[in-house]
Amino acid sequence: VTPRKPPVSEEMSVQSKRGSVKASTSNNTGTPGGQRNSSIARERPNDKTVGAKTKSEILKNLPPGIDEGAAKQILNDIVVQGDEVHWDDIAGLEVAKNSLRETVVYPFLRPDLFMGLREPARGMLLFGPPGTGKTMLARAVATESKSTFFSISASSLTSKYLGESEKLVRALFGLAKALAPSIIFVDEIDSLLSQRSGSGEHESTRRIKTEFLIQWSELQQAAAGRETTGKGNKRSDAQRVLVLAATNLPWAIDEAARRRFVRRQYIPLPEPQTRETQLRTLLRQQNHSLSDTDIEKLVQETDGFSGSDITSLAKDAAMGPLRSLGEALLYMAKEEIRPIDVSDFELSLKSIRPSVDEKGIREYEEWAEKFGERG
Numbered sequence: 001v002t003p004r005k006p007p008v009s010e011e012m013s014v015q016s017k018r019g020s021v022k023a024s025t026s027n028n029t030g031t032p033g034g035q036r037n038s039s040i041a042r043e044r045p046n047d048k049t050v051g052a053k054t055k056s057e058i059l060k061n062l063p064p065g066i067d068e069g070a071a072k073q074i075l076n077d078i079v080v081q082g083d084e085v086h087w088d089d090i091a092g093l094e095v096a097k098n099s100l101r102e103t104v105v106y107p108f109l110r111p112d113l114f115m116g117l118r119e120p121a122r123g124m125l126l127f128g129p130p131g132t133g134k135t136m137l138a139r140a141v142a143t144e145s146k147s148t149f150f151s152i153s154a155s156s157l158t159s160k161y162l163g164e165s166e167k168l169v170r171a172l173f174g175l176a177k178a179l180a181p182s183i184i185f186v187d188e189i190d191s192l193l194s195q196r197s198g199s200g201e202h203e204s205t206r207r208i209k210t211e212f213l214i215q216w217s218e219l220q221q222a223a224a225g226r227e228t229t230g231k232g233n234k235r236s237d238a239q240r241v242l243v244l245a246a247t248n249l250p251w252a253i254d255e256a257a258r259r260r261f262v263r264r265q266y267i268p269l270p271e272p273q274t275r276e277t278q279l280r281t282l283l284r285q286q287n288h289s290l291s292d293t294d295i296e297k298l299v300q301e302t303d304g305f306s307g308s309d310i311t312s313l314a315k316d317a318a319m320g321p322l323r324s325l326g327e328a329l330l331y332m333a334k335e336e337i338r339p340i341d342v343s344d345f346e347l348s349l350k351s352i353r354p355s356v357d358e359k360g361i362r363e364y365e366e367w368a369e370k371f372g373e374r375g
């Protein structure tokens, strides 16, 4: 949920491209069945695998009431595969990571231990300034819990998919159950569950919101075993589906929707120690001459930066040694190019500034104090 992200449609196509590249060449379950399925996928180039099943197998066995077109769209655009994110890729955020382990990862891996009093939450909200790692955390949760990862931006439901959105929402929850364990990650959830309902809200937006809340309630009821119809495994499938949502505008979510997120995890700006870890990680593979003292200084100078601001800063600084070369860079041997040094960072710091100001941060802190868990 960073303001620097490309528009939704572009972002979705990047995700689906990534998904199809990975999906056509490998299977991320590591099961022997995966081998067999990927060879099937190779025989029929359009039939990619999702988890252990091919798309056509999934489409052939769709749960009742699920629109095939919508299901196809979800398998192509919304299921994310490849480019896995692991806990270690994310600097800091230890409290959030622990909370996600306890809420999602362990219950998904050991459902038998998480029943009754230990019944896990069906929804978790990650909130905080843009670019602090909320999307990365969601992706890491999917990797670490070996789940199918459905990623959709709520604003795309009310724009790109408008008209088919209700079908899409039904198919989303239906497929998530069919391919459980699943994480449904909804970015920019505020644009779907905002307080605008009632007055002024567009009729179609209201319908999508209602459908989303109905599907989510059904999931919660099925997981709690209060649903009596259907096959015997319905409960266990529903138990292994979690709605993970992210927002930069937590105060825009209406009260009833907010209460449905039993867990609300604050994802704050990085602490000095986290900024240092991230800077060191970004520089690890690079030819640079920064000393420990230089890094300490940069850590101080990046107070108020988000993780994504720090990435932008390091990327810009890394261009420094090339910028001064001009056309010569086309002919120069790699070894002759000077290392990145602290002056590159100092120069970049003049143009790359924090994307959230102090007043903005105070608003997050206050909301976290009232409604969230800190970490």
Ligand code: ADP
Pocket (backbone or CB within 6 Å): 001, 002, 089, 090, 091, 092, 093, 129, 130, 131, 132, 133, 134, 135, 136, 137, 246, 278, 306, 307, 308, 309, 311
């Ligand atoms: P959000 O969803 O909170 O807006 P993202 O997870 O999309 O933020 O992060 C955007 C980018 O910023 C990431 O791709 C990564 O490069 C960088 N980033 C943000 N937070 C971290 C972090 N804690 N550790 C490492 N990189 C981070």
